[in-house]
Amino acid sequence: MCLNKYVESLNNFMKILVVGATGFIGKELVKKLREKFPKAVIYELSRHGKIKCDLARMNDVCIKKLSDIRFDLIIFLAAKIWYTWLPSPYPYKTFYAINVLGMKRIIQTTKAKKFIYISSLAVLGKSLRKIKPRGFYGLSKYIAERECIRLLDRRCLIIRLPMIYDAKEMKLETKIFYSLRFLIKLLKSLTKKISIRVLSRNEAINKIISSLSKKGIIAIYGKKISIYDFVKTLEKERKAIQCT
Numbered sequence: 001m002c003l004n005k006y007v008e009s010l011n012n013f014m015k016i017l018v019v020g021a022t023g024f025i026g027k028e029l030v031k032k033l034r035e036k037f038p039k040a041v042i043y044e045l046s047r048h049g050k051i052k053c054d055l056a057r058m059n060d061v062c063i064k065k066l067s068d069i070r071f072d073l074i075i076f077l078a079a080k081i082w083y084t085w086l087p088s089p090y091p092y093k094t095f096y097a098i099n100v101l102g103m104k105r106i107i108q109t110t111k112a113k114k115f116i117y118i119s120s121l122a123v124l125g126k127s128l129r130k131i132k133p134r135g136f137y138g139l140s141k142y143i144a145e146r147e148c149i150r151l152l153d154r155r156c157l158i159i160r161l162p163m164i165y166d167a168k169e170m171k172l173e174t175k176i177f178y179s180l181r182f183l184i185k186l187l188k189s190l191t192k193k194i195s196i197r198v199l200s201r202n203e204a205i206n207k208i209i210s211s212l213s214k215k216g217i218i219a220i221y222g223k224k225i226s227i228y229d230f231v232k233t234l235e236k237e238r239k240a241i242q243c244t
Helices: 003-012 026-036 060-067 092-109 135-155 172-179 181-186 201-210 227-243
Strands: 015-019 041-046 070-076 111-120 156-161 163-165 195-200 216-219 223-226
Touching: 015 026, 026 041, 026 201, 060 092, 070 092, 092 135, 111 135, 135 156, 156 201, 163 172, 163 201, 172 181, 172 227, 181 227, 195 201, 195 227, 223 227
Parallel strands: 015 041, 015 070, 070 111, 111 156, 156 216, 163 195
Antiparallel strands: 195 223
């Protein structure tokens, strides 16, 4: 089905659930979904959303609310995140509780025509050519992908994203780079050689929406950029924001 037809059919759908709706990507995705699909009712699930729910400890009230609704589309964004280039201060079970068990609870509690699981390039090795999960975060995401496919088969779409950033509202990973910008620029000869893959939050949201008609596993690689150039990009975008 082409995107235009799928978008048209979604406009006839009334119920879309966004899990992790108050998070870094989720809150902006909800706004965009409301713009794209004005006839749809967007249900926001998170610890602080309109449907309040702790994925690690779902209570009976939350389960009943979800099980009573037949959703047309579920987008699962909730995640316990850590950075592949830093040792994790959290044990694996912390990642597993949200990234795997949390997703399984939503699948087992709800009924939906389509389920989109937002995963990460961290499930791949550095070459991005084969499965080689990096860190507890990458491993939990890979196991969640397998479980989504096992439980839902063709109703499950997996989207792997790179590091997502927004110069206006920086999350922890971006803040670390930005706070170390003077050191990064001082070590230019070294930081020019170390590359990361990034994608702006707005681009990520557009990619998710443009992928609604697709099936299987999609990897969105973003832009490959050196740490040095990434910091320069952040500085440039921050200055542009301050001037507006």
